[in-house]
Amino acid sequence: MKIEEVLSLVRQHIRSLQPYSSARDEFDQSSVDAKSFIYLDANENPYNTGYNRYPDPHQRELKSKLGAIKNINPENMFLGNGSDEPIDLLIRLFCSEKNNVVIPSPTYGMYKVSAEINHVSVKAPLLTSDFQIDAKAVVPSLDEDSRIIFLCSPNNPTGNLLKSGEIETLLKTSNKIVVVDEAYIDFSQNQSWSQRLDEFPNMIVLQTLSKAWGLAGLRLGMAMAHEEIIRLLDKIKSPYNISSAAQDLVSRALDNIKFKDEWVRWILDEREFLTSSLKEMTGIEKVYPTDANFFLVRMPNAHTVYQQLVEKGIVVRDRSNVKLCEGCLRITVGTHEENVALLSALKSLMS
């Protein structure tokens, strides 16, 4: 798809819309030492609380650090209040009420919720029984009003990577926006799709600092895409969507990539410990393979086991009423002590 064709999918009124121009956008902040200016333009309180000034609406410092870590130009990067923000903005950018989005399922629930909040209808073709996408089975769900296909790889709640060949087929042949949500990419061995933005102007890659980076509480997600799409997302976001506190704290955390790498190694070791222990436990029917920091386990009476675990103070995710995940609980890998506690609780419930 050419970028011109991609832009033709954008809602017309947004293409011509004049965005809000914040006080700090009206002059060039980079030309002189802007820090020494006297700022009487934004109705802020002049007394220093540490946070009396509005944050940088373009998050320049963060984008430059993240760009270096992820090998992405800052112009190809949008930062949001979690990746839930770009999910919502993408729907608002491409879909009016007559449009629909296609969500191969089971997958992350926010795509559907965001679509429904925006009164956009959802088509949810099923993944295959081994949780893969089959491009041939997705294409019949597409019609002329379809705008976005949401893919999640590694997929939540199933844990597996989606086959690259099938994703590539959809990117090349669907003529739709294809979102690839890589919230769990740091736990997998695969290269990020973000390294192939030049090939696919209709692709938007989502990542987040909420999982491997251990910063869920700060709310920082990103969308990586063709710079024209990033410009449109910037146009419709609220001007100061990332607080100064989040920008400062995330920026500091990004200086310590070695912590993230170490946590990922520990979590992968613990994942191996947990899954191999569960495979040997009587009463467990199946432990699904995973490329993420969680996995599905199937057992009889999964819902009852879920409730009994809660009574013991251990909370997992009950996915037993989700199509294709019948009888399954989704377990997030914890610390060694937490995993040992889970195993011993399950053992006593199963016997």
Ligand SMILES: *Cc1c(COP(=O)(O)O)cnc(C)c1O
């Ligand atoms: C956890 C998760 C996210 C992250 O959402 P944030 O808003 O960035 O915390 C995004 N997509 C998937 C599939 C997830 O599981």
